[in-house]
Amino acid sequence: MRQFLATTSLITMITLSVSTHAKDKTHPTPKRKNPCHTLTSCADHVSHLLGHKYLFAEKLKGQVNFSKNFKLTKDNINEYFSEALHLNGYTRVKIKDGVYRILKARDIRYSPASIIEVKDYNTSSIPSLSDYFLVSLKLKHPDYPSEITRSLRPFMSRYGRIITAEHTGSIIIQDTGRNLKRIVGIIKNLDIPISDEHRERLEKIIKRRHESKMSQKCSSSNPG
Structure with missing residues (x-):
């Protein structure tokens, strides 16, 4: 009788273990979704957290990856988004409070700034x-x-x-x-x-540089 009870208990434990394992496979722990997987989704996430509004002429190209222990918060998202844009060749220009234009960093020279x-x-x-x-x-x-x-x-x-x-x-x-x-x-x-010595040396360097430029101009204007 004791042997029968022990065998029954063992079978029950194995059944529960297999059932739990199967349940874990059927319902795996959901992975944390990265709200900044792409620059566009990141702009939406920043807008949601900080109330910023972003304008951009075309779809933002690029993605953002971060380590598993990196947590996006209201306190760090602005700095993080600025760096994410920079890594992908973009930058932001403030139009007015809370409103920004996103453009390619190479075009920043054409954008007015205070x-x-x-x-x-x-x-x-x-x-x-x-x-x-x-x-x-x-x-x-x-x-x-x-x-x-x-x-x-x-x-x-x-x-x-x-x-x-x-x-x-x-x-x-x-x-x-x-x-x-x-x-x-x-x-x-x-x-x-x-010092006077350094000043004299700089003046000589500047003079030689100026003479070199003038010589190049004369050569280019008189190719023959």
Whole structure:
């Protein structure tokens, strides 16, 4: 009798185990859906969380992947979406509060943007985003601003631009917010008084550069 009961209990346990296993296969645990799998779906998700409105001329191409432990929240979605656009060759331009236009980053130079004036190298007014912004910075020692801009070109992003306003001793830069913060820090280190020896050396370099340009112009205008 005892052997019969033990055998019956064992069969019951095996049956329950098989039944539970089969149920798990029939009803697997649903995978967490990525609301930002594509840029278009991500724009919709950001709009839902933050109330932003986005305009774009064509369907956004590209997708976004993130690790399993990455959680999108209302606090990080704006920064994350900015980076996702940047990784896929896009950027955002603010039209007015809460309304943005999405365009290809290579076309950012043709889009008007308000200028952020940076004073005393304080970058707090520059958003820490991968969107492009326009910054104006007045040098404290504007002896040779064009030489500073020349030194900065290797640090610019692919579609970043930098120009010198010689008459005001200012530098105007357009780049991503993240890179602008870095560039302003570099300018701060370069914006220092120069010695007479360094000044003389710079003047010679500028003179040779000017003579070289004039020589090239003469050669191109007189090919024969």
